[in-house]
Amino acid sequence: MTLNISDPLSLLPYQSGLADPVLIEAAAQSANDLTAQQQAYKIGDPVPIVFCRRVSNNGGVLVSPGATEARYENDGVTNALTVSLHLVLSEGELPTIPIKDVFVGPCRQGTWDQNYDRRSGTWFPGNFVTTVSGKQPWSCPYYCGTSGRYEDMTTLSYVNTFVDGSQRWNQQVHAFVREGIQITRIIDSTLGPSNNVIDLAIYLMNKSGRVPSTLIDTTEMLTAATFCDVNGLLYNGVFKESQNLDSWLENTSNDFLLRLVETDGKFGFKPRLPVNTDQTIKTTAISWVFTFTEDHLLPDGFEIQYIALEDRLPVCLQMMWRQQPDADIGFARTTEIRFTGEALAGPFEQYDLSQFCTSESHAVKVGAYRLARRKYVTHTLRLTVRPSSYNSTLTLGDVVRVRLRRETATTALDYHDYLYEVERIEKTASGACVFDLTHLPIDGQGRSRVALEVASATAPNVNISAGRSDYSCDDNSASDNTALGIDGIDYPPSGGNFDPPLFDSTAVGIDVPIDDTWETGGDPPIGPDVEPPDDEASGGPAPNGGWDNPSDPLETPLASGIITGATGPSAIPQPSDVLSVSEANLGCPGQVCWYKINKTTLVETLISCQNEPIGGAWDLLITTSDIDFFIKAVGRCGDPSTASGFGVPRTVGVVGPVEELECFTSVTVNYDELGVTVLGGCQPYPLDGTSTTKSRSLVSPVSLYKFYTDVSFTVIAPGCGGPPFPTYAQVTGCDWITFGGTFSSATTTVPNGTSDTLAFAFVISKTSGILLKGQKVAFLIDSGVTGAVGAATDQFVINSVTYNNTVSCI
Amino acid sequence: MGRAQSQYLRIFDSSTTYARWQTYYVNQTVTLDGASWEYAPFSASGIVESGARGGKSVSISVPATNTVVNAFNLALTFGRFCELKIYEFDNRLDQTAPQAGQVLIAAYTAEVVNVSGTFTRLNVELGSSLSPVGAQVPPRKFTSYLIGAPLRI
Numbered sequence: 005m006t007l008n009i010s011d012p013l014s015l016l017p018y019q020s021g022l023a024d025p026v027l028i029e030a031a032a033q034s035a036n037d038l039t040a041q042q043q044a045y046k047i048g049d050p051v052p053i054v055f056c057r058r059v060s061n062n063g064g065v066l067v068s069p070g071a072t073e074a075r076y077e078n079d080g081v082t083n084a085l086t087v088s089l090h091l092v093l094s095e096g097e098l099p100t101i102p103i104k105d106v107f108v109g110p111c112r113q114g115t116w117d118q119n120y121d122r123r124s125g126t127w128f129p130g131n132f133v134t135t136v137s138g139k140q141p142w143s144c145p146y147y148c149g150t151s152g153r154y155e156d157m158t159t160l161s162y163v164n165t166f167v168d169g170s171q172r173w174n175q176q177v178h179a180f181v182r183e184g185i186q187i188t189r190i191i192d193s194t195l196g197p198s199n200n201v202i203d204l205a206i207y208l209m210n211k212s213g214r215v216p217s218t219l220i221d222t223t224e225m226l227t228a229a230t231f232c233d234v235n236g237l238l239y240n241g242v243f244k245e246s247q248n249l250d251s252w253l254e255n256t257s258n259d260f261l262l263r264l265v266e267t268d269g270k271f272g273f274k275p276r277l278p279v280n281t282d283q284t285i286k287t288t289a290i291s292w293v294f295t296f297t298e299d300h301l302l303p304d305g306f307e308i309q310y311i312a313l314e315d316r317l318p319v320c321l322q323m324m325w326r327q328q329p330d331a332d333i334g335f336a337r338t339t340e341i342r343f344t345g346e347a348l349a350g351p352f353e354q355y356d357l358s359q360f361c362t363s364e365s366h367a368v369k370v371g372a373y374r375l376a377r378r379k380y381v382t383h384t385l386r387l388t389v390r391p392s393s394y395n396s397t398l399t400l401g402d403v404v405r406v407r408l409r410r411e412t413a414t415t416a417l418d419y420h421d422y423l424y425e426v427e428r429i430e431k432t433a434s435g436a437c438v439f440d441l442t443h444l445p446i447d448g449q450g451r452s453r454v455a456l457e458v459a460s461a462t463a464p465n466v467n468i469s470a471g472r473s474d475y476s477c478d479d480n481s482a483s484d485n486t487a488l489g490i491d492g493i494d495y496p497p498s499g500g501n502f503d504p505p506l507f508d509s510t511a512v513g514i515d516v517p518i519d520d521t522w523e524t525g526g527d528p529p530i531g532p533d534v535e536p537p538d539d540e541a542s543g544g545p546a547p548n549g550g551w552d553n554p555s556d557p558l559e560t561p562l563a564s565g566i567i568t569g570a571t572g573p574s575a576i577p578q579p580s581d582v583l584s585v586s587e588a589n590l591g592c593p594g595q596v597c598w599y600k601i602n603k604t605t606l607v608e609t610l611i612s613c614q615n616e617p618i619g620g621a622w623d624l625l626i627t628t629s630d631i632d633f634f635i636k637a638v639g640r641c642g643d644p645s646t647a648s649g650f651g652v653p654r655t656v657g658v659v660g661p662v663e664e665l666e667c668f669t670s671v672t673v674n675y676d677e678l679g680v681t682v683l684g685g686c687q688p689y690p691l692d693g694t695s696t697t698k699s700r701s702l703v704s705p706v707s708l709y710k711f712y713t714d715v716s717f718t719v720i721a722p723g724c725g726g727p728p729f730p731t732y733a734q735v736t737g738c739d740w741i742t743f744g745g746t747f748s749s750a751t752t753t754v755p756n757g758t759s760d761t762l763a764f765a766f767v768i769s770k771t772s773g774i775l776l777k778g779q780k781v782a783f784l785i786d787s788g789v790t791g792a793v794g795a796a797t798d799q800f801v802i803n804s805v806t807y808n809n810t811v812s813c814i
Numbered sequence: 815m816g817r818a819q820s821q822y823l824r825i826f827d828s829s830t831t832y833a834r835w836q837t838y839y840v841n842q843t844v845t846l847d848g849a850s851w852e853y854a855p856f857s858a859s860g861i862v863e864s865g866a867r868g869g870k871s872v873s874i875s876v877p878a879t880n881t882v883v884n885a886f887n888l889a890l891t892f893g894r895f896c897e898l899k900i901y902e903f904d905n906r907l908d909q910t911a912p913q914a915g916q917v918l919i920a921a922y923t924a925e926v927v928n929v930s931g932t933f934t935r936l937n938v939e940l941g942s943s944l945s946p947v948g949a950q951v952p953p954r955k956f957t958s959y960l961i962g963a964p965l966r967i
Contacts, residue, residue: 044965051954072961092961095954129965145967152961156954174967214949215942218828218895219923249949267863269872269897269923271942391817395902395919400863431900431920432860435819440864503962510959523891524884 013309013386016427016440032324032336034358036068039109040176045070045092051157052244054094055207057199058182061330063240063362067179069093069160073129073149076142083139083168088127089177090149091160094242096185097121098158099197100487103480105182106162109175110333111477114164118488123154125161126491128502139168151504153495158185161491180333181242190222190229201239201260201360202229202273205253212249215271224272228262231275231283235369237261240328241360259357259370261458265400274401276373277455278444285459289450292423294394295405296387302436305388306408311381318346319353321375323367326358331482332470339364339463341371343379364463372461376454380445385424391435402426403444563589567637567657569623577635577662581626585637585656587617592641595650596622600633603661608636626662634660818905819919820912821858822851823874824897825889825926832894833885839911846912854882858898861920871941872898872922878936886938889926896940898922 049070058064073090097120106116117124129148135141166173183197187207191200198204202225209215232238237260253264253271262273278286320342328334336358342348355374357367385406398404408420424441431437445453475482495504521527566589570577577583585596597613614622624635636658643651820838824831835854836844843852856876874896876882889896903916928939956964 042967044967045956045961046964047956047958047961049956050950050952051956051960053952071967072956072964074965089965092956095952145965147963147966149965150962152964153959155960157960208951208953211953212949212951213953216893216895216925219925219942243952246950246952249951252951265864266942268921269940269942391819391902396917428862428864430860430862433821433858435817505959505962507959510957524887 013307013384013440016309016384016386016442017311017315028356029354030356032326032338032356032358034066034326034334035336036066038107038176038178038333039172042089042174042176043068043070044074045072050244050246051092051095052242053096053204053207054098054158054181054184054242055198055204056181056184056240056242057197057238058240058328059199059238062328063199063238064180064182064328064334065184065240065242065360065362066328066334067093067181067242068176069179071149073151074145075127075129075132075148076144077132078134078136078142080134080136083136083142084165085133085142085144085168085170085173086163086165087144087173088125088129088161088163090123090125090129090151091162091177092154093118093158093160093179093181094185095157096187097156098181098185099183101179101181102485102487104331104482104484105180106160106480106488107178107180107333108162108164109172109177109477110472111172112480112482113478114162114177114480116163116488117161117491118158119161119490119492120158121154121156122159122492122494123151123504124159124492125163126493127161127163136168142173144173151502153504153507159492160488178333184240190226191233199238199240200229200232201237201256201262202226202232204239204243205256205273208249208252209271214249219270221267221270221272224265224267224270224274227283228273228275231262231279232260234283235261235285236363237366237369238363239360240326240362256360259355259361261370261373267400277458278403278452285455287451287456287459290403290423290444290446290452292403292405294398294402295407296389296439298408300387300389300392301408302388302390307386307388308383309386310383311378316378316382317351318343319351319375319378320347321371322352322354323371324354324356324358325361325364325367327364327467328362329467329470332472334362335470337364337468339367339371341368341375341461343375364465368461368463369458372458373454376457379457380453381443382445383443384427385439385441385443387439387441389437389439391437395431395437398426398429398439400426400429404439404441406441562591562654562656564655565657566590567635567659570659572663575659577626577630577659579626579628579631579662579664583624583626583635583637583659584621585639586621588620590622590639590641590656593617594639594641596640596656597638597653598622598624599636599638600630601636601658601660603632603634611635628664630660630662631664632661634658635662816904816906818903820901820903820916821856822846822897822899822901823854823856823858824899825885825894826897827892827894832888833881842910844911858900861898861900861922863920871927871939872924874898874938874940875931876936876938878931878934882936886926886929886936890929893925895923896926896938898940 052067052069054065054067056063056065069091071089071091075088076085077088078085098118101116101118103116104112106112106114108114129151131144131146131148133142133144160177160179162177185207186196187198187203188195189198189200189203190206206220206225209220210217239260257264257273258276261276263276265272265274275283278290280286320340322338322340324336324338326334327337340352355367355371357370361367361370387406402425404424404426406420406422406424410418410420412418423444423446425444426439427442428440429437430439447453447456493502495502519526567583567585569581569583571581572578583598587593590596593616595613595615596617598611599608600611601608611624622637622639624637626635637656638653639656640648640650640653642649818838820836823833823835823837825833831849834849834851835856836846836851837854837856839853840855841853843850845851854876856874859873859875861872876886888894898921899918900920901912901916902919903913907913922940924940924942926938927941929936930939931937
C-alpha cells in the first residue's frame with residue numbers, strides 16, 4: 005500500500021514565502037569593521053565568489069579577502085616593517101582592479117599585483133623580523149604559508165611598509181570590486197561580469213554538479229533575468245558562506261521578487277508579481293485564465309487556510325541595503341517602510357539585503373511587496389477538482405478565479421469569488437487535480453493591489469555621506485585608475501622557499517573497476533545458473549560450491565530404521581524373532597510403543613508400550629499372529645513437563661511385513677537353448693530387470709553369471725560364445741558367498757536333443773543345510789571352452805524353477 | 815465521459831535512451847513519437863509542479879523484474895534521467911494504440927534519487943539532487959593543493 009500525502013495547506017504560506025521568515029536581529033552583513041585584524045584562509049574554507057557589476061554608478065562590492073601567505077621583514081636600523089600578503093580574492097577570473105580601489109584598513113596604500121590562475125607577487129613567504137636595539141620588537145606570525153597552485157582563482161599580492169611602532173601593520177586589506185567573475189550572461193549571451201541573480205543561480209547550479217543542465221529551464225530563467233534587469237533588482241555581493249544550494253535559491257529568490265519553481269522537473273524562476281510582456285510590473289487589470297465553480301469541485305475538494313495573525317499585523321520594515329559611493333568605501337543603510345500612520349512605534353522587522361543589494365529602490369520594492377502582502381493577502385486555498393481541460397492548460401503562476409455559490413438561507417445567496425494565483429499543481433494518478441492557490445487581492449478596477457503597491461513604491465534616493473573627513477592616510481590616489489601590477493610566479497618555481505604541493509601529493513586516485521558488472525552490484529558469487537541445492541544442510545553442487553551454510557543439528561533428522569533382530573532375508577522379521585530398539589539408538593530414556601500394520605489395509609494396531617528399557621533396549625517378540633503385518637516402533641523421550649511424562653512421539657523404524665519362511669532341499673532349474681548365433685564375443689545378455697550381471701574369474705576365460713534375487717522367477721539367461729551343445733558341465737558353480745554353502749551340479753539333466761530348441765535342466769542343492777525360498781542364488785553358466793570368444797553364442801531360457809522337498813526352516 | 819490517461823516512462827541520458835515503458839496498453843508494445851514503448855505495469859504517484867517548497871518529488875512503483883531492477887540500478891549509479899509523461903485522450907475512440915490527438919497534460923523529468931522496496935516491487939523516487947544536505951555552495955573549498963599550508967595568524 006502506498007500513501008500519498010500532500011503537505012498540509014497550513015504550510016503553504018511558509019513554503020511559498022507568504023509568511024515572514026525567521027527574523028534575525030543583527031548588524032548588517034556588509035557593516036564589517038575596516039580596521040579589524042587581517043584574516044587568513046583556513047583549509048576547508050569555501051572559496052569566495054565575487055559576483056557584481058557596477059552599472060550607472062551602482063553596484064560593486066567591497067571584498068575583505070583572506071591571506072594565504074605572508075612575509076614580514078624589518079629594517080635593521082629604523083625597524084620599519086614591510087608586510088607582504090598573498091590574498092585570494094575570488095573564484096574565477098576578475099577584470100583588473102584599479103589602484104584606487106584597494107585598501108589597507110580604510111587607507112589606499114601599498115603596492116599591489118593581481119593575477120588569475122597564478123600566484124601573485126614574487127616575494128617569498130617567511131618571518132624575517134629581527135630585533136633592533138632600542139626598538140620595540142614586532143610580533144609577527146611565524147607560520148607564513150608555503151604557497152599553492154591557486155587554480156581558477158583571482159589572487160592579489162600586497163606589499164606595504166609601516167614605520168616603527170605602527171599599529172596598522174596587521175589591519176585587514178580590502179578591495180572594492182566593480183566587476184566580479186566573468187560568466188556568460190543569460191540576457192545578452194556575453195562573457196563578462198554580471199549583476200543578475202539568475203546568472204549567479206545558473207552558475208552555482210552548474211558548478212555544484214547537482215543540477216544537470218537538462219533540468220534547468222533556460223526559458224524561464226531568461227524571463228526571470230529580464231524581470232530582474234527591468235525592475236532594477238540586482239545582485240552585487242560576495243558569496244562566501246557555505247550553505248545549501250536549495251535553501252539559497254529559495255531564500256534569495258524572495259529578495260528579488262522571484263520564486264523558485266519546478267515545472268516538468270526543471271528548475272526555473274517566476275516573478276511573484278503579475279507582469280507585462282516586457283516584464284515590467286503589471287498595474288492594469290488582471291485577467292484570469294480559468295474559473296473554477298462547484299461543477300469542478302470533487303467532494304471535500306475545498307480547503308481554505310487564512311494567514312495567521314502574526315503575519316497580518318501592521319509592522320514597520322527596516323530594509324537594510326548598502327550605499328556604494330563611487331570613490332569611497334560602501335556602508336550599510338536602512339530604509340523604513342510602513343503604511344502611512346501604522347506601526348509608528350513598531351513593531352519593527354529587519355530584512356538584511358545589504359550583502360548584495362546596493363540599490364535603495366530594490367530594497368524598497370522588496371519591502372513594499374512584503375508589507376502589501378501582509379496587508380492584502382488573506383488566505384490560501386486548496387482545490388481538488390475533477391480532470392478537465394485545465395489538465396493541460398493551467399501552469400504555475402496562472403491567475404484563476406474561484407466562484408462558488410454559498411447558500412446560507414433560502415433567501416440568502418452569496419459567492420466565494422476571488423482571484424488566485426496557482427502556487428502548486430498536483431496531477432494525481434487517479435486523474436484528479438489538486439491546486440494550491442494563493443489569494444490575489446485586486447482593487448475595484450481589477451488590478452493587483454500588491455503589484456500596485458510595489459510599482460508605486462519609490463525610494464527617497466538620498467545619498468548619505470560616508471562620514472569620512474580625513475584622507476591623509478591614503479598613499480594612493482582616490483582617482484588613480486592604474487591597473488594593479490601583474491607580477492607573479494608560474495610554478496614550478498626556480499627555487500627559494502616555494503614549495504607548492506604536487507597534485508599527486510594531495511590526492512589519491514582509485515582506479516575505476518574494469519569489469520562491466522560493478523555498476524549493478526557485481527556478479528553473484530555462485531553465478532546466475534546456479535543449481536538448486538540438494539537435500540543437504542550446506543546445499544548441493546553449484547558452479548562455485550554449495551551454499552556453504554553450517555548444518556543445524558536441531559534440523560537434522562533423528563535416527564530411524566534402528567529396529568534390530570529380524571533374521572529373514574533383507575531383514576524380514578520371522579516368527580520367533582525378537583525385535584529390539586536400543587536406548588542408545590533412541591538417544592534418550594523414554595518409551596517405545598510397538599504397532600503392527602496390516603500390509604493390505606494399512607490398519608495400525610498397538611501391540612504394546614514399554615516405558616522403561618530392559619537391559620538397555622525395548623524388545624518385541626514376533627509371533628505367527630504378526631505374519632503379513634509390518635512392525636512399527638514409535639519412541640518418545642522422557643519429558644517431565646507433559647502430563648504423560650513423555651515428549652513428542654517419533655517413528656523410529658518400520659520393518660516387515662513378517663513372513664514365515666519356506667525351505668527346500670533342492671531346486672530344479674529347467675532351461676532351453678534358444679539357438680546359436682554368431683556374435684562378436686562373449687557378452688552378457690542382461691534381459692531380466694531383476695538380475696544383475698557381474699563378471700567373475702571362477703574359470704578361464706572370464707565367465708559371466710546372473711545374480712537372481714528370487715529363483716522363483718523365470719528369467720532369460722545370458723548367452724555366451726561356446727560350444728553348440730551345452731552340457732551340464734557348463735553349470736559349473738554358483739555364488740556360494742551369497743548362497744551360504746557349496747554348489748552341486750551332479751544332478752544336472754542331460755540335454756534332450758540336438759535341434760535348435762533344446763531343453764535342459766539342472767538341480768542345485770546345498771551340500772549341507774537347506775535352500776530358503778527367497779534366498780539369493782547365483783548361477784554360473786560357463787562357455788566351457790577356453791578361448792571360444794568369437795565363436796557362437798547360445799541363448800538360454802529358464803523355463804521353470806521347481807522347489808524340491810519342502811522342509812522346516814528351523 | 816471519455817477521459818483516459820496513459821503514463822509513459824523513459825530512462826535516458828544525454829546520448830542514449832535505455833528504457834521506454836508505458837502502462838496503459840496491457841502486454842503491448844506501442845509506438846509513440848517514433849519510438850517503441852513496452853508495457854510495464856508501473857504506477858506513478860502523480861506529478862507535482864510547485865512554486866513553493868516541498869512536494870517536488872515523484873515516486874513510481876514498479877514490479878521488481880530483473881530488467882527493471884537493472885535499469886534503475888544503473889540509473890542510480892550513473893545519474894541517468896527519468897522522464898514521466900501523462901497523456902490524456904478519449905477512451906471512446908481507438909484503444910489499441912496511442913491516439914494521434916492525445917494531449918500531454920503533465921511531464922516530469924528528473925534524476926533517480928532513491929530506490930527502495932520489497933523483493934517484488936520497487937519504489938523509485940524521482941527528484942533533483944538538490945537535497946537539503948550535501949549540495950553546498952560555494953562549491954569549491956580551499957585545499958592543500960590550492961593553497962598549501964596557509965598562513966597562520
